[in-house]
Structures are given as structure tokens and as C-alpha cells.
Amino acid sequence: MDLSTSDHALRADLRRVIYALSDALDLVGIDDIAHGKRVGIMAAQCAQQMGLTAGETALLFDLGLLHDIGVSSTVTHYHLVAEFDWESSQGHCEVGHALLRDFAPLAALALPVKYHHTRWPTLLEQGVEREVARRANLIYLVDRVDAMAAPHYADGSLLLHVPRIRAQLAAHANSYFLPELVDAFLVASRAEAFWLNLEARGIQAYLADMLAQGEPYAATMHELRQLATIFSRIVDAKSPFTAQHSLGVARLARFLAQRLGVGADNCDKIEIAGLLHDIGKLRVADEILDKPARLDERERALMNAHSFETFLILRLIPGFAEIARWAACHHEQPDGDGYPFHLPGKALALEARILRVADIFQAMVQDRPYRAGLSADAVRDFMRELAGRGDVDAAIVAVALADLPGAMAAAKGRLSE
Numbered sequence: 001m002d003l004s005t006s007d008h009a010l011r012a013d014l015r016r017v018i019y020a021l022s023d024a025l026d027l028v029g030i031d032d033i034a035h036g037k038r039v040g041i042m043a044a045q046c047a048q049q050m051g052l053t054a055g056e057t058a059l060l061f062d063l064g065l066l067h068d069i070g071v072s073s074t075v076t077h078y079h080l081v082a083e084f085d086w087e088s089s090q091g092h093c094e095v096g097h098a099l100l101r102d103f104a105p106l107a108a109l110a111l112p113v114k115y116h117h118t119r120w121p122t123l124l125e126q127g128v129e130r131e132v133a134r135r136a137n138l139i140y141l142v143d144r145v146d147a148m149a150a151p152h153y154a155d156g157s158l159l160l161h162v163p164r165i166r167a168q169l170a171a172h173a174n175s176y177f178l179p180e181l182v183d184a185f186l187v188a189s190r191a192e193a194f195w196l197n198l199e200a201r202g203i204q205a206y207l208a209d210m211l212a213q214g215e216p217y218a219a220t221m222h223e224l225r226q227l228a229t230i231f232s233r234i235v236d237a238k239s240p241f242t243a244q245h246s247l248g249v250a251r252l253a254r255f256l257a258q259r260l261g262v263g264a265d266n267c268d269k270i271e272i273a274g275l276l277h278d279i280g281k282l283r284v285a286d287e288i289l290d291k292p293a294r295l296d297e298r299e300r301a302l303m304n305a306h307s308f309e310t311f312l313i314l315r316l317i318p319g320f321a322e323i324a325r326w327a328a329c330h331h332e333q334p335d336g337d338g339y340p341f342h343l344p345g346k347a348l349a350l351e352a353r354i355l356r357v358a359d360i361f362q363a364m365v366q367d368r369p370y371r372a373g374l375s376a377d378a379v380r381d382f383m384r385e386l387a388g389r390g391d392v393d394a395a396i397v398a399v400a401l402a403d404l405p406g407a408m409a410a411a412k413g414r415l416s417e
């Protein structure tokens with residue numbers, strides 16, 4: 001692992017960032033982590049069948065990748081895949097719409113996300129604009145196909161189930177789906193290749209093709225911060241115990257970095273790392289994350305994998321190498337007893353050690369559903385105890401304690417300056 005830290009402005013292709021972060025959404029499937037990608041690939045294959053433009057095909061592909069951006073709960077994901085028409089499906093559509101509508105580069109996806117569990121006749125009754133309605137309904141269609149196909153990917157039996165899946169879909173023309181979309185799906189899905197593209201290696205090849213075709217789009221820092229904030233909200237929404245945790249960690253990490261003389265460009269990067277540091281938690285089952293008692297050994301192992309999952313996602317983004325390492329190391333300890341790399345303090349970048357302090361500090365001061373966050377006195381005592389044991393960097397703790405009200409305000413989402 002390269003541990004050097006440089007200080008250049010953050011540059012990244014927005015498309016690469018979006019593709020990598022869409023991996024995080026798929027983690028909510030726990031054992032089946034390609035739902036969004038398969039929906040995107042099926043939507044694009046149907047678009048090609050209908051002769052739609054390359055631009056529209058790419059938009060539908062992206063819409064497929066991101067359509068479940070409102071799902072952070074593993075229980076919600078389970079219902080959506082296990083039931084053809086789950087009565088509570090609209091909730092995640094509304095959340096997804098709210099997350100996307102104010103982010104200009106993806107704003108065109110917001111309304112189709114809102115309507116991706118609405119039946120075609122209802123879309124017409126509600127007077128939803130035709131273009132939005134078609135995009136939303138195509139995603140609904142292929143999403144339901146994936147729900148029916150999902151149990152059969154792992155054991156290699158998918159092709160045996162294709163006739164039944166196609167027949168079931170055809171039976172929902174008119175009542176759920178625009179008939180011409182059903183027709184396009186039925187023609188495209190006659191080919192075995194349509195289905196084989198949905199297996200792991202087919203997915204990788206398809207993704208690589210889509211990335212190669214798209215135009216690079218150099219994201220501004222403002223756009224990267226907005227996108228990272230969207231994903232931080234998805235992670236933080238997973239549990240009432242973590243509401244605003246990532247946002248608070250990002251703000252406190254920047255606050256500490258500025259006081260420790262970190263350059264302006266790395267202060268930007270540490271803020272992004274703070275927003276995304278727990279993104280790997282999307283793969284942790286709700287019942288583990290919300291367990292009111294101590295975790296058993298197996299649950300602890302699943303929980304502790306989250307910082308490495310974060311690393312796997314972020315390291316795929318060209319330009320994010322440092323962000324990926326810092327975020328991955330937020331549970332590393334100066335004494336070498338942390339995880340997942342067991343790196344000693346001298347091998348950890350200052351920014352990684354800052355994130356570690358910010359992560360623990362924010363969790364202590366965060367208000368919880370049934371209790372207020374810890375008082376300043378309690379935070380001071382506890383941070384000193386951790387520093388004394390070698391769990392966190394004592395010099396960074398000292399900086400936080402030197403302006404404790406300012407650090408607490410930053411951790412709670414209010415900056416004092």
C-alpha cells in the first residue's frame with residue numbers, strides 16, 4: 001500500500017464516481033450485489049431494441065444503476081426483490097427523488113426514480129409527462145424482471161426459468177406496463193445473450209463498454225461534494241443511530257485538518273473521505289446495525305468488514321486513491337491494533353488519523369433517538385482515555401480539546417466559523 005500523501009486539487013471523472021458509488025447501492029443486497037447493474041443493462045438492451053439514441057440508452061443505463069438510490073435498508077431491499085408489488089414500495093421512490101432532484105448532473109433521473117413503481121395506467125391518470133413516464137415504466141419493468149430472476153443467478157439455472165419470467169411479464173402488459181415496452185422486452189429477451197449479460201462476467205464487460213463509450217466529465221469540487229453528500233445521506237439514513245454521522249465526521253475532519261496545517265486541497269479531500277468513510281456499511285444487515293445489545297463474534301466480523309468494503313468501492317475511482325486509503329483506515333489505531341490493515345501509527349497518513357478521531361468524536365456527541373449526545377466534560381474525559389491507551393492520535397485529540405465547543409459544533413453539523 002502506498003502511504004505517501006500529496007496535496008493536489010481533487011480531479012475525477014463524474015461518470016467514474018457515479019459508477020463506483022452505484023456499487024455501494026448494490027451492497028444493500030448483501031449476498032446478491034448486482035441488482036442496479038442488471039437493471040441498467042436490461043434497460044439499455046431494451047433501449048437498443050427500440051432503436052433509441054445512444055444518449056437515451058446511456059441515460060436509461062444510468063437510471064438503472066441508480067434507481068434504488070432511496071434504499072439503504074437491507075430489509076427494504078429484501079421486500080422489493082421478494083414481492084412483485086410490495087405495498088410499501090413508494091417510500092424509496094420518494095426518497096430517491098428527493099436525493100437526486102437538486103443535483104444538476106443527475107436531475108433528469110429524479111422524476112423517473114419517483115415513478116419507477118407506478119403502474120402505466122396510473123402514470124397516465126396522473127398526467128405524468130410522457131418521456132418521464134416511459135423511462136420510469138421501463139425501469140419498473142426490468143426491475144420486476146430482475147426480482148423474478150434474482151433467485152436463479154447464483155446456481156446457473158437462469159435460462160431454465162426464462163420462459164416463465166417472460167410469460168409472467170407478458171401477462172402484466174397494460175395493467176402494469178406500457179405494451180410497447182413489454183413488446184421490446186419480449187423481443188430483446190428472446191436471445192440467450194440478453195440473460196447471459198446479467199451474470200457476473202457479462203456485467204463487468206458491459207460496464208467497461210459503457211464507460212468507454214461515455215464522454216469524460218471533469219467534476220468540479222462542488223459537484224463531488226454534492227454527490228458525496230448524497231451518498232452520505234444514504235448511509236446515514238440506514239439507522240436512526242447514525243443520522244448525520246457522516247456529515248458530522250466530514251465537517252469535524254475538515255475543522256481538525258485546518259487546525260493541523262493540512263493544505264487546502266487535502267482539506268477538500270478529507271471532507272469527501274469523511275462523507276464516504278462508512279459507505280461500506282450499506283452491506284451490513286439492518287438487524288446487526290440496529291442491534292440494541294453487544295454484537296456476537298459473527299456479527300462483529302460482518303460489521304468490521306465495512307471499512308474494507310469502503311476501500312473496495314472508492315479505490316476504483318481514478319483520482320480518489322488518497323481518499324480511498326484515508327477512508328479505509330478510519331478504524332486503524334496508532335498502536336497497530338485497528339482494522340482492516342493493522343497498520344501502525346507511523347504508517348498512517350495524518351489525514352487518516354484525523355478521520356479516526358473525527359469518527360469517534362462525532363459518534364459520542366451525536367444526539368440519539370433516546371438520549372442527547374455526551375456533554376463536553378464527558379467527551380474530554382473519554383477522548384483523553386482513548387489517547388492514553390494508544391487507540392487514537394493524542395496530538396489530534398489535543399487539537400480537538402483546545403477548541404472543544406468549536407469541535408462539538410462542527411461534529412453536530414454546525415460550523416463555528
Ligand SMILES: [Fe+2]
Nearest residue numbers: 067068080143
Ligand atoms: Fe430495484
Ligand SMILES: [Fe+2]
Nearest residue numbers: 277278307330
Ligand atoms: Fe466506520
Ligand SMILES: [Fe+2]
Nearest residue numbers: 245277278359
Ligand atoms: Fe463512522
